[in-house]
Amino acid sequence: MKLSLTPTIRVFLVTIMLVTVVLQPYSAAHASAASLSGNQTINASLSGPSVQSRELAVMPAKPTPRPTTTAVASPTPTTVKATRTPKQTATSTPSPTLQPTSTVEPIATTTTPEPTVVIEPTLTPAPTTATPAPTAVPVAFATAMPVDPASLQLTSTLNLKVNKTGIYRVTYEMLRDAGLDLAGVAASALTVINRDNMIPIYVYVGNQPESFGPGGFIEFYGEALDTTYTDTNVYTLQVSNTLTSQIPVQDARPDMQLAAPTSYTKTLRVNNQNKFANYAPGTEAWYDTSMSVTTASKSWDFTFQINGLVDAPAALELVVWGVTNWTANPDHHLVVNINGLQVTDQKFDGLVAKNFKIDLSAGVLREGTNTLQLTVPGDLGTQSDTIVLDRYSITYQQAFNAQNGGLSFTSLDDLFTVSNLPGQNVVAYGLRNGGLVRLGNIDVQPVGETFTANFAGTNQSDTFLLATAETLLTPVLEAARLKADLTSPAEYLVISHPDFISGLEPLVQARQAQGLTVSVVDVNDIYAQYSYGVFDAQAIKKYIAYAAQNLGTRYVLLVGGDTYDYRNYLGYNSISFIPSLYVATGPGAKFIAVDPLYADVDGNYVPDLAIGRFPVRTNEELSRLIGKTLAYANKSYSGTAVFASDVIDGAASFKNLSDKLATGIPSDWTVQSIHMDDLGAAAAKTQLLDAMNRGTALITYNGHSSPSAWSSLFTTSDVAALTNAGSPFVAVQWGCWNTYYVDPANDYLVQKFLLSGDNGAAAVLGGTTLIYFGSEEMFGPLLTPRLATPGLSVGQALQDAKAQLGQNDPGLIDVLLGWTLMGDPALIITP
The missing domain is CATH 2.60.120.260 (Galactose-binding domain-like)
Structure with missing residues (x-):
């Protein structure tokens, strides 16, 4: 802002400038919004690691004998917003058994974040003394501004990743070492974008007038996320010739005649x-x-x-x-x-x-x-x-005691005093409704081995973030992703983690040979375009909806395993290659991984596309599963099926339901029934293993189950004993939890069947949740005949059966969303 000076003051200022100091040119974006009053001198105070500071601070003269140090905040990377403090660690595996249940309303769990403040390079402040100061001139808080990304004329970009909320600083040297050399770039050309909003920044240009370079840095207020999937938010530093948003400096010189609050x-x-x-x-x-x-x-x-x-x-x-x-x-x-x-x-x-x-x-x-x-x-x-x-x-x-080098608090007062600061180079910001000001002219005094900072409030109940320069946060720097073309025709859409893309070629060629247009998309490109670079399953859902409406997509294959421990609370370092969506499927099942929700384009909880997943974690597992998928298409044992069942449980006769489902198989098929009610556990198990090993197209089980077992009939340890290499089957499981695939520490039946070797299954269908017997009584007769229909793929059969069930019984979420396919949705059981 411009300062209004009387003629007397102008003469006084000119004299001071000639005798004491030559003031360097400075950017208006960095100037302190202070007013002159009384006998004041102008000092070129240091706001960065160099004497060539571009910030001009107006300091009071020294009528008070008390020695002080005046610190002008040094920049630190920060961004405007507020979220919950990220949570801590955890340990567990999901319970596969039904808990006692009742229907309850979830409680609200909103919390107010307390931003972390941290700082970096040390500054050398100009020594001076303090005196009661005039009331600070309020300045407008800088807020995030919506911006159309297409309007930005961009030349260089770099992602700044943050996982704590607070003030961040990124230096010229850090940017250069990350591959983005901004030497000579005008400060006004630097822009930080987050979720299509221009974020206010504070730029210290360094050792050169007006342009960014060595010794320079950028500060912004960074907001961590707190989602199911991540705590990491992504900001993008861009060089733009169009727009920028600078954080103004508020004169926060304290009036020490006032009383500061004590808490x-x-x-x-x-x-x-x-x-x-x-x-x-x-x-x-x-x-x-x-x-x-x-x-x-x-x-x-x-x-x-x-x-x-x-x-x-x-x-x-x-x-x-x-x-x-x-x-x-x-x-x-x-x-x-x-x-x-x-x-x-x-x-x-x-x-x-x-x-x-x-x-x-x-x-x-x-x-x-x-x-x-x-x-x-x-x-x-x-x-x-x-x-x-x-x-x-x-x-x-x-x-008001600093901890870990800083303090954040919300309060309304005219004067604040913060003690226990470990250094004299103090950075402070005011935060109001997402807007920011940087506080200048803070009075810092040594008190024993620590320092105490005094500064004026902002006339409102704002949040203040105060820290020493050595404790500012530093973002993780990562090259911004180039925009990929995600608009190619895709009847058969493969969304893959990048680790597996090179291994998909045999499957891609096979589906193209069927006449399908195939598109393989790197999931990271989806994050870049649909969730601003943030790891988020909703980005995948948005892109699948786009593909269904614009690219002719009928099939979706997700390639990569998953874990419910996305933020590594348990410390297993399990990887989510492709994340899942979660939904409540019933009173005792509130957080359930459900891939079919990805295929629900119109939001009615009924899938509109055929969808499946390869839950692979290595390229070796991918190669095996593709091999079994292609081998199944050339099998010599079409038209064979086994229907196995658990013992009766009260009113739930699994044998009767199994026999009912078997009637949906064409009469020219060879069907074998294996019932524990008739044979006992041992004999039934022997017959089941024999059927699996000799080559059977369709293996169906009906009964109690868990992630690791079909009752006492078959368990994960039995998979290793299978000898059906080259003759895989499709497993259809009617029961609870048998297709559970997101455990961070254990492989269950679904992984053992699909990934443990050349034996086992080419595809597995079943529940990732608690399934009610009555739901499967209605769903089973709809699905079984479709699985045996010539030319109809497994994914299409599942989609069509759910579509009919959704018309008849739309509330059966346990099977509409909790019943899923692990395998290729284009796989055909009956050619």
Whole structure:
């Protein structure tokens, strides 16, 4: 902004400029918006690692004897927005068994983020003294602006990946080493884009006037994500000749005659992701600890740390789940203590998420280590009581003490004093409704071995991010992906992880020989164009919908395995090559991986395309599965089927349903029935293994199942004993969980059948969830005849059967979405 000066002040300024310092040219984008008043001198204060700073700060004269250091914030990479603090680690595998259930409304779980602040290069501030300053001149906060990517005239791009929320700094040298040398580029040409929004940035140009170069850096406020799939957000640095958004500098010189507040309200959130529960009644499947008792009381202790506590009333928010669901009401009892003092006693009922908000009197919390104790008394007369701790938070009064080099807080006041800073080079920002200002003229003083910063507020209840330059965050730099052509005709669309694309050629040639147009798409190109480079299953769904509507797509094959532990909470380092979508398929199955949802183009929970997956993790597995897929097309044992079943379970006669399904097979087929009710487990197993080994086109099982077994008839360990190399079968499994494929640590039946060798199956159909017997009674007679229809592919048969079921019984989500195909959707059982 321009400064209005009286003639006297102009003469005074000219004299000072000639005698004391030669002021360098500076960019208007970097100028401090300060006003002159009284006897003031102008110092070229240093806002970067070089004396050739482009920022001009107006500092007060020194009528006060108190020694001070004035720090002008040094830039650090940051972005504007606010999200939850990313969660912590976890351990578990999904339960394949049905939990006691009830229908509940999920609770709201919104939280307020506390951004992390970190900093880097050290600056040498200009020494001066401080005096009561005039009121800071407010400036407008810079906000993100929507932008049409097509309007940007881009020459160079680089992705800046962030997984914490806070102020980020990226230096010229970092960019150069990553392959983007911006020496000589005008600061006004630098732009950072996130999700089609131009993000405000602060640019320090370095050792050259006006243009970016050595010693320069860019600061932005980066917002981490907190999704099922990732905590990493992607910002793109671009050189553009059209638009830029600079963060203004607010004069934050303090008036030390005012009194600063001694505390602010802080919320400590503890959200450990230790285990995964697909039955979870809340809004997410990860949780901290499961607590279960029979009749003896048991307690669990959870410690949390508070540093800088100001004793005052506080609050506890506790989110737990009731898991066991007995006829008695209530069937859960929980007693909560903090530091040995009981703060609440709660009874509740059913499979439900409960959010308890508890006021805490002054004196309950302690400085340092505190203990939250949860006790399940087991005194309600039920067989057991299982309660899960999901997460908790403590809201209390916190002193303005920096931790880990910085502090973020939200408050309204005219003066703030932050102590315990490890250095004198302080960077500070104000955040308001997604907008940013950078705070200049902060007063920094040494106090023993640490430093204390004083600065003015912004006249509103804003969030402030304060840190030393040495603790700013640094983004991960990655070359931006070139835009790929994703518009080729694709009757047969293959979406593959890049690791497997080169191995797909034999399958591609085979499908082209059938007359299908084939397109193989790298999933990373889909992320780049449909989710702004962020790892997100919704991007795949959007592209499949586009392909169905514009590219003539009828078949979709996903190539790559998956894991529900996308953020590596369990520490297994399992890889999601192609992520899954998740949906609730029933009261006891709330977070279920469902590939058929990708093929639901119109949103009615009925697939509109034939879809399958190769759940491979290596090229060797891919080669084997393609080999079995092509071998099945040339099999000599067409027209053969086995229908096997489990023992009767109450009203569920698996034998009767199996026999009913067998009637849907053409009369010229050879059909063998293997029923445990008739033969017993041992004899039935022997006959089943013989049928698999001699070459059978279709193997069907009906009964209880899990990810690793068909009741006692067949288990994962039996796959290794199969000798049907060169004669694979298609397995159709009527039961629960038998096609479960997202475990981060274990291979189950579906992987063993498809990937363990040249034996086993070419394709596997079945449930990834809890399947109800009544649902399969309605779905089985629709699917079985179609599987045996000449010329009809497995994927088409499944799609057509679900389409008819969706018309008759649209609420059967367990089979409409939870029943899936692992294999090639274009595979044909009967030529």
